[in-house]
Structure formats: structure tokens, C-alpha cells
Amino acid sequence: MSREIVAGVDGSPESLAAAGWAAREAVRRGLALRLVHAWRWEPLDIPLEQDRTHQERWADEVLRAAESTITGGHPGLAVTAEVLPDTPVAALLSTEERAEMLVIGSRGHGPVVGFLLGSHGQQIIAAATRPVVAVRSRDDAEAEGDGEGDGQGGEIVVGQMGGAEDSAPALGFAFAAAAARGATLRAVRAWNLPSLYAYSPGSMALADEAGGLVPYEKKALREALAPWRERFPDVRVTEQVELGSAGQVLLSSSGAARLLVVGRRARRGALGSRIGSVAHAALHLAPCPVAVVPHE
Structure with a gap:
């Protein structure tokens, strides 16, 4: 089909x-x-003629x-x-x-x-x-800047969160969009310091093995991107790991973007389906079109 x-x-x-x-x-x-x-x-249930x-x-x-x-x-x-x-x-x-x-x-x-x-x-x-x-x-x-006439397709920004499987649909969509435009892809991973209650020697073991929190976050982003770099070898990729909330970091990185791509967990809660706080912030405040990609 x-x-x-x-x-x-x-x-x-x-x-x-x-x-x-x-x-x-x-x-x-x-x-x-x-x-x-x-x-x-x-x-309508009103006393007016309706054609x-x-x-x-x-x-x-x-x-x-x-x-x-x-x-x-x-x-x-x-x-x-x-x-x-x-x-x-x-x-x-x-x-x-x-x-x-x-x-x-x-x-x-x-x-x-x-x-x-x-x-x-x-x-x-x-x-x-x-x-x-x-x-x-x-x-x-x-305004979208398709790159006609200057050989440049602008930049696509995509948020990478969680593990490689969580972000795969959003990354796949973003790589395809960048490839179609000849655009650069900026992959952004935001992170925060663990709270006092979340901190423990066991919970920090993976970060310690990677050499610290920042190297751990960079490694997670690199591993999530690896299969998509292989599938789309002609797409230029910029990796960005930044301390801060995901919504704020993505918005600050998308000022000149042609498209912002974010993920949304496709699960129904007690109050029904929700779009998530990151997608909500992007849809309200991003200066460019926003793609919301569902994932399990």
C-alpha cells in the first residue's frame, strides 16, 4: 500500500x-x-432556517x-x-x-x-x-527555507530522550526529513543532575563506568544515533548534549530550525491520552513547524 x-x-x-x-x-x-x-x-436546535x-x-x-x-x-x-x-x-x-x-x-x-x-x-x-x-x-x-538557490537545506532539530528504542521513531522521522531536504540534523539530548533522593552508588554505576555524567549522556546520544547514521550516511549530524530541561533546551536550539521533531509516548493514562510536556512546550513556543512522533 x-x-x-x-x-x-x-x-x-x-x-x-x-x-x-x-x-x-x-x-x-x-x-x-x-x-x-x-x-x-x-x-442546530434553534428556530432559524438552516440550509x-x-x-x-x-x-x-x-x-x-x-x-x-x-x-x-x-x-x-x-x-x-x-x-x-x-x-x-x-x-x-x-x-x-x-x-x-x-x-x-x-x-x-x-x-x-x-x-x-x-x-x-x-x-x-x-x-x-x-x-x-x-x-x-x-x-x-x-520562510521554511528549502535551500533552493544556496545549496543548503537548513537545519532539522530533533530531541533524543531515554534509550535508543524510545527515541527511534523520532530520530527516524528526523533523519528522513533531513535527507529529503539536504539539511543538517541537530540531535539534542538534555539532561539534569539526579535529585538527592535518586542518587546512590548503584544508580550512578553506569555514569561512573562512562567517566562521569556528561560522557554518559554523550554516549547515550551517540548510541541512539548510530543505526540512523548508518541508514542515512549523507545526512550531516551535529550532536548536542546540554544540561537543562528538555523543553527549554530544545526551544533554545530551534531558533533557526526548519523543523523541530519531538517524541510522544503513545500510552493512555487515567485521564486519557496526553501529548507530554516537551511536545506541549514545543507546540506552544517553537518558531518553526513541529513534528510530534508517537512511540511506545
């Missing part, structure tokens, strides 16, 4: 930016693009306008577009079987305006089994 990139569109500037980003990514990776718009007839035909026509026009914009800018790209009769969250998640990634728009950034993706974006990221890329309305081909 061939993979495709799926972008949700609703007529907003954010969703059009997301569709544009998805189209460029599809061209880079040699994939098809699927545009979807969620709409279903839900008459289903008019609303249905409007939904189709939103989708066709986005499709026209994308095909006009990328004439060689295979694009399909359809209205899915469901809620936005369910509609986008229903496309995952063939999706290489899902791409959605986001309103802006800063916690003062509430969750930047809104409830739909939050639910999609929390429940998706495929990577989800959130794109801001100001992102376009020029």
Missing part, C-alpha cells in the same frame, strides 16, 4: 499553510498528497479552493481531495492507515492565548498513531 501525506483543511490561513507545507514535503519525498475537509450535517445544501456546497468550495491553490503551485504533484462526513478529529484520524504523516494548522503561539492548536489539534496529536506536523499560518516556502 502506497503512503501519502494527509493535510486537514478548513479554509483558515493556518490550514492553507499546513496544506502548502504538506505539498512541499510530498514533493521532497515523492509521495502523493491527500487533502481532507471534515463536514457533516448537524442541524443543508448551502452548507454542503460551502464545504466543497473550501476543499476545492485549497486543492486549486496546491495544484497550481505544484503541477506535477498527485493530489486528491475529499470531504469526509465526520468530526474534524475522527475524520483526520480515519486516514492514518495510508498516511506517512498528518499535517494540521495552528493558530499562533504563546500560552496566554490558550492551547494554540485548539481542542481538535490537541486531540489529534494525542490520539494519532502516525507523526503529526503542526504548521503556523506564517510558514511558507520562503
Whole structure:
């Protein structure tokens, strides 16, 4: 089954930016693009005339306008577009079987305006089994810096946390994105000093064997990157190990990034699925598109 990139569109500037980003990514990776718009007839229980035909026509026009914009800018790209009769969250998640990634728009950034993706974006990221890329309305081909004309593809930043298996999906996504762009990959591992209660001779044995905490963290990053360096030998990699919280270190490292990639543990808790504090910080404050990649 061939993979495709799926972008949700609703007529907003954010969703059009997301569709544009998805189209460029599809061209880079040699994939098809699927545009979807969620709409279903839900008459309101109010004493006003409600025209289903008019609303249905409007939904189709939103989708066709986005499709026209994308095909006009990328004439060689295979694009399909359809209205899915469901809620936005369910509609986008229903496309995952063939999706290489899902791409959605986001309103802006800063916690003062509430969750930047809104409830739909939050639910999609929390429940998706495929990577989800959130794109801001100001992102376009020029701002993204595809490297056209200067031979440089910019920099992709990826957070590496935990062991090699934990971070493998995020690293794999980031290496593929860097390879598609001819970009440099910056792999960032943040660490903190162990708390007084966590410290013990036994708990520090591995760090002692590595020659200290910093060498231990560098070794962990190097080992996590090793299989991906072998798989993508042409990707230039910068390794960064820094003391601090993961969210703060990643944000401070992504000021000039074309894409920030973070992982999300795909487990349901007592309160349902969550996106995690690192992904939450990145989605709120990163100045570039953010890819959230689920892992077990």
C-alpha cells in the first residue's frame, strides 16, 4: 500500500499553510498528497432556517479552493481531495492507515492565548498513531527555507530522550526529513543532575563506568544515533548534549530550525491520552513547524 501525506483543511490561513507545507514535503519525498475537509450535517436546535445544501456546497468550495491553490503551485504533484462526513478529529484520524504523516494548522503561539492548536489539534496529536506536523499560518516556502538557490537545506532539530528504542521513531522521522531536504540534523539530548533522593552508588554505576555524567549522556546520544547514521550516511549530524530541561533546551536550539521533531509516548493514562510536556512546550513556543512522533 502506497503512503501519502494527509493535510486537514478548513479554509483558515493556518490550514492553507499546513496544506502548502504538506505539498512541499510530498514533493521532497515523492509521495502523493491527500487533502481532507471534515463536514457533516448537524442541524442546530434553534428556530432559524438552516440550509443543508448551502452548507454542503460551502464545504466543497473550501476543499476545492485549497486543492486549486496546491495544484497550481505544484503541477506535477498527485493530489486528491475529499470531504469526509465526520468530526474534524475522527475524520483526520480515519486516514492514518495510508498516511506517512498528518499535517494540521495552528493558530499562533504563546500560552496566554490558550492551547494554540485548539481542542481538535490537541486531540489529534494525542490520539494519532502516525507523526503529526503542526504548521503556523506564517510558514511558507520562503520562510521554511528549502535551500533552493544556496545549496543548503537548513537545519532539522530533533530531541533524543531515554534509550535508543524510545527515541527511534523520532530520530527516524528526523533523519528522513533531513535527507529529503539536504539539511543538517541537530540531535539534542538534555539532561539534569539526579535529585538527592535518586542518587546512590548503584544508580550512578553506569555514569561512573562512562567517566562521569556528561560522557554518559554523550554516549547515550551517540548510541541512539548510530543505526540512523548508518541508514542515512549523507545526512550531516551535529550532536548536542546540554544540561537543562528538555523543553527549554530544545526551544533554545530551534531558533533557526526548519523543523523541530519531538517524541510522544503513545500510552493512555487515567485521564486519557496526553501529548507530554516537551511536545506541549514545543507546540506552544517553537518558531518553526513541529513534528510530534508517537512511540511506545
